[in-house]
Amino acid sequence: MTTRSLAALRGAVLSSVLLVSAPVFAADAQSPWVTAWATALQPIPQMSNPPPLYRAPDVAGRTVRQIVYPTLSGEVARIHISNAYGKAPLVIEDLRIARAGSGAGVEGGTAARVTFGGKAGVSVPPGGEIDSDPVRTGISAGASYAVSSYMGREQKLVAWHRVSSQVNYVSTPGNHAEDASADAYRQRFTQFAWVTGLQVEAPSSSTIAAIGDSITDGMRSSLNQNRRWPDALARRASQSGDKSAGVVNLGISGNRLLSDSPCYGDALATRFGRDVLAQPGVKTVILLIGINDINFAAMPPHGGLDCDSPHTQVTADGLIAGYKRVIAAAHTRGLRIFGATLTPAALPPQREAIRAEVNQWIRTSHAFDGVVDFDAALRDPAEPTRLRRNFDSGDQIHPSDAGYAAMADAIPLQAVVGTGKK
Incomplete structure (x- = not known):
């Protein structure tokens, strides 16, 4: 590939990714949004040879599918992303939410694209947090949902919620966010990462x-x-x-x-x-x-x-x-x-x-x-x-x-x- 082609490719990627310039922390008391599912992050000790419990999966250029169970219903939802403890930008190039199926599979035809400022991806600065755009997907309390994020090609996992009591999945290399099949999701892990909240529009x-x-x-x-x-x-x-x-x-x-x-x-x-x-x-x-x-x-x-x-x-x-x-x-x-x-x-x-x-x-x-x-x-x-x-x-x-x-x-x-x- 030529230098000009590489530059064009980088430009195309950046044009589809929202660059976040500042952390977002405070909740708006007048907001119609209500948190239906959430988790809290903790740092992963950064060591050359960590104990097995603290060895994070390789997520660079792969798709991570996490299973969540919201406790409130709503027709419109949004996803909260956190780069707490991050030392470099958190890059997500594609994010989807779908009704979870068996294992890493999802129910066909239920996947919805989640955007950020109208863009398919987002780059969250170290320590930053962001809410996605609203997505009309229809959330039912107690049902399981798969949140699939295709990660940047240099992305590393530096923070997680270590004890999720839930099996989640990492794919083979590539964007498998829209896949209904579980075939590409070969690796299992029992942590949550960067997706720290699912909110629904439910002012009452x-x-x-x-x-x-x-x-x-x-x-x-x-x-x-x-x-x-x-x-x-x-x-x-x-x-x-x-x-x-x-x-x-x-x-x-x-x-x-x-x-x-x-x-x-x-x-x-x-x-x-x-x-x-x-x-x-x-x-x-x-x-x-x-x-x-x-x-x-x-x-x-x-x-x-x-x-x-x-x-x-x-x-x-x-x-x-x-x-x-x-x-x-x-x-x-x-x-x-x-x-x-x-x-x-x-x-x-x-x-x-x-x-x-x-x-x-x-x-x-x-x-x-x-x-x-x-x-x-x-x-x-x-x-x-x-x-x-x-x-x-x-x-x-x-x-x-x-x-x-x-x-x-x-x-x-x-x-x-x-x-x-x-």
């Missing part, structure tokens, strides 16, 4: 944001089954007859309230603005965080990648001060926030004392707009510092599918979905 609806650590993230729940407690809460709300309340899961496994991590993302007190306050339509927050702050101080440091660093010592007073910061941020934006008690984790006495003191404050301080007593829902009556056996996934920390369902059942639904302060 609102969203409950569940934010926290692995217990909100749904660690050890059944793969591809949507058995996390926020999923169960969304089903419970829908089955009650209320179709106007969506639920989004913004938990990150390993996340802490007060400390950043090279693997588990920014401290929740820091990421709350980006991950919750910027979500359109969020009116209520359920906060469950703190057990990793208590535990990671006791984890032995180790060479190489130490995801638990810094091994910060915490006190109940320190955690309470962090909760108050998050509560103030929520109230400043007019959001109601419910505090969830920390669940049993078979902790040694010193750490258990911190958990008990924090839970006592959550229950009695009235600092939150309401309390969700997950501790009471999950603890073994005979040994209150431990999970009930049938609610334990096997590691004495993370609930089983039955435990996650019990958590959703423990949420005061009328108070959380309603508009009054409870």
Whole structure:
């Protein structure tokens, strides 16, 4: 190919890609958009030879197909793209949304092109975020949708949501965004990347944001089954007859309230603005965080990648001060926030004392707009510092599918979905 032909090709590609010049973060309180599905990103440690858990798939010049389950319905939708933690532009050359089929396949004839400023692709600067143009595709709550993005030829995956509990797919090289067949999608991965929100035009609806650590993230729940407690809460709300309340899961496994991590993302007190306050339509927050702050101080440091660093010592007073910061941020934006008690984790006495003191404050301080007593829902009556056996996934920390369902059942639904302060 001649130099002139290469230049023409580059020009054609650039003409079809929207170049974003600045990050977009703030949610518009008057917007008709409501978040129907969302996830939170965390950095991928950049190492020459990372541990297997942190080896990202090759996405350059390939199509990535991610499966999402929105919790609200709407005729018009848009996709939110994030380049959080990026050091270079995030380039998507083609983006489609379709009704998901079996595995990586989609239902034929349902794919819709998603554009940005009228262009087929987008280049999002480091740290930037952008909403797509509206697309009339018809979203049904509880159904599965495939979001397929054909990535730039030099694109690397530097941030993800590591524990998706959902199988997603990477294709062989080339643009397979419009493919209904699963044939090109040879590689599976269980993370989410850059697609961090699906919003619907539903001005009479609102969203409950569940934010926290692995217990909100749904660690050890059944793969591809949507058995996390926020999923169960969304089903419970829908089955009650209320179709106007969506639920989004913004938990990150390993996340802490007060400390950043090279693997588990920014401290929740820091990421709350980006991950919750910027979500359109969020009116209520359920906060469950703190057990990793208590535990990671006791984890032995180790060479190489130490995801638990810094091994910060915490006190109940320190955690309470962090909760108050998050509560103030929520109230400043007019959001109601419910505090969830920390669940049993078979902790040694010193750490258990911190958990008990924090839970006592959550229950009695009235600092939150309401309390969700997950501790009471999950603890073994005979040994209150431990999970009930049938609610334990096997590691004495993370609930089983039955435990996650019990958590959703423990949420005061009328108070959380309603508009009054409870």
